[in-house]
Amino acid sequence: MAVATQPYAEQTDEQKAITEMVHQFVDEQVLPIAEEHDHEDKFPEDVVAQMRELGLFGVTIPEEYGGMGLDLTTYALIVEELSRGWISISGIVNTHFIGSYLLMKFGTDEQKERWLPRMATGELRAAFSLSEPGLGSDVQAIGTRAKRDGDTQTGTGDWVINGQKMWVTNGLRSGLVFLLAKSDPDASPPYKGMTCFVTEKEPGQSVGEGPYAGLTVPPQIKKMGYKGVESTELVYEDYRCPSANVLGGEEAGLGKGFGQMMDALEVGRVNVAARGVGIAQRALELALRYSQERKTFGKQIAEHQAIQFKLADMATKVEAARLLTRKAARLKDAGERSDLEAGMAKLFASETGKEVVEDSFRIHGGYGYSKEYEIERLYRDAPLLLIGEGTSEIQRMVIGKKLLQRHKV
Numbered sequence: 001m002a003v004a005t006q007p008y009a010e011q012t013d014e015q016k017a018i019t020e021m022v023h024q025f026v027d028e029q030v031l032p033i034a035e036e037h038d039h040e041d042k043f044p045e046d047v048v049a050q051m052r053e054l055g056l057f058g059v060t061i062p063e064e065y066g067g068m069g070l071d072l073t074t075y076a077l078i079v080e081e082l083s084r085g086w087i088s089i090s091g092i093v094n095t096h097f098i099g100s101y102l103l104m105k106f107g108t109d110e111q112k113e114r115w116l117p118r119m120a121t122g123e124l125r126a127a128f129s130l131s132e133p134g135l136g137s138d139v140q141a142i143g144t145r146a147k148r149d150g151d152t153q154t155g156t157g158d159w160v161i162n163g164q165k166m167w168v169t170n171g172l173r174s175g176l177v178f179l180l181a182k183s184d185p186d187a188s189p190p191y192k193g194m195t196c197f198v199t200e201k202e203p204g205q206s207v208g209e210g211p212y213a214g215l216t217v218p219p220q221i222k223k224m225g226y227k228g229v230e231s232t233e234l235v236y237e238d239y240r241c242p243s244a245n246v247l248g249g250e251e252a253g254l255g256k257g258f259g260q261m262m263d264a265l266e267v268g269r270v271n272v273a274a275r276g277v278g279i280a281q282r283a284l285e286l287a288l289r290y291s292q293e294r295k296t297f298g299k300q301i302a303e304h305q306a307i308q309f310k311l312a313d314m315a316t317k318v319e320a321a322r323l324l325t326r327k328a329a330r331l332k333d334a335g336e337r338s339d340l341e342a343g344m345a346k347l348f349a350s351e352t353g354k355e356v357v358e359d360s361f362r363i364h365g366g367y368g369y370s371k372e373y374e375i376e377r378l379y380r381d382a383p384l385l386l387i388g389e390g391t392s393e394i395q396r397m398v399i400g401k402k403l404l405q406r407h408k409v
């Protein structure tokens with residue numbers, strides 16, 4: 001269904017072609033299976049196989065490593081389309097995208113050559129792990145500990161990791177986990193003692209063996225929405241991580257993990273914003289359709305002004321969220337500061353996702369509460385976007401801090 005708010009005007013020809021291709025893919029392959037997979041909490045194997053064929057796991061990975069070498073703006077356009085179909089699909093690529101961003105920006109040449117080619121095809125997929133059972137927003141409180149076991153003089157030897165991680169999206173099926181751990185517990189402030197370790201595991205295996213012994217993936221967490229894609233805990237018990245897997249190498253990477261992860265969260269926020277736009281767009285489409293089908297008091301409900309006003313507010317918010325998201329992505333692509341803009345886009349677009357979905361749900365009346373209607377799934381999916389990559393309260397803290405930094409008197 002073509003909706004007037006579909007903004008192709010400012011896109012390059014390449015972006016238009018990719019966006020249209022993903023839009024069609026979502027209409028033909030994602031929307032028809034989303035309800036069944038959601039209701040059964042089933043991983044969409046076939047869709048993921050097709051996404052691999054389309055190259056969607058390597059959108060931002062440079063061509064020399066087998067990817068498409070496209071920018072964040074194009075990636076955000078793709079994510080918007082995928083989320084319009086089902087946000088779980090975008091969740092499968094999101095942590096993978098963050099992992100590849102970390103490798104491209106901070107990884108050594110050896111690390112890039114080792115992992116990026118298989119990541120570009122989606123054969124090797126990545127997870128991103130900050131949160132623990134006792135913390136999410138307060139990242140500096142991380143308790144997972146990495147201790148060197150080996151020659152501290154020469155900097156060789158493994159790191160031994162102990163700790164428990166929580167809410168790891170793609171925790172079971174990923175082969176790489178970008179893990180933030182404390183390598184120096186005495187560092188002050190604590191963030192200076194944190195390092196990002198690229199921990200390897202066997203995809204799909206819940207109890208690590210051989211080189212992956214010491215890493216256990218407990219059964220996936222049961223959730224209200226965001227089904228199909230697994231969220232798990234990860235338990236590290238004397239898991240050995242070679243020093244070669246310190247992101248950026250020991251010399252450059254030790255003690256730099258916090259800054260690296262925060263940098264990645266900035267692009268992650270643009271990505272969550274795009275997911276907010278996608279789910280809101282779909283909710284709007286469903287409301288436009290339903291309001292022209294359902295009749296009350298002798299006319300289509302779309303003819304009642306109260307419903308038209310709701311549709312008008314919904315479409316306006318979707319468009320505003322889209323523009324904020326594209327602005328943040330473009331600034332990042334242009335190498336300009338985008339921390340404030342990424343925070344604003346994430347805050348506004350995720351709240352818009354929730355609000356527009358709720359308005360569409362109301363327009364559906366009693367049927368919105370039925371599992372027969374797609375809006376019921378969107379109603380359970382949308383709240384995740386208020387939480388992931390930093391809650392709305394945390395975004396407001398980021399925005400406030402950055403505003404004051406930029407406007408110091």
Ligand SMILES: Cc1cc2nc3c(=O)[nH]c(=O)nc-3n(C[C@H](O)[C@H](O)[C@H](O)COP(=O)(O)OP(=O)(O)OC[C@H]3O[C@@H](n4cnc5c(N)ncnc54)[C@H](O)[C@@H]3O)c2cc1C
Pocket residue numbers: 095128129130131134135136137138166167168169170223226231384387388389390391392393394
């Ligand atoms: C489905 C799902 C998938 C996820 N995937 C991942 C993943 O792949 N990797 C990962 O690392 N994490 C992941 N997370 C975790 C997510 O990032 C955290 O849940 C989120 O950061 C919030 O942390 P918390 O749940 O510990 O809440 P808390 O930090 O305990 O916050 C609780 C409440 O207090 C508010 N609050 C906290 N501090 C302040 C403050 N200073 N001022 C005002 N209000 C405050 C928060 O906004 C929130 O409302 C996922 C979560 C979910 C639900």
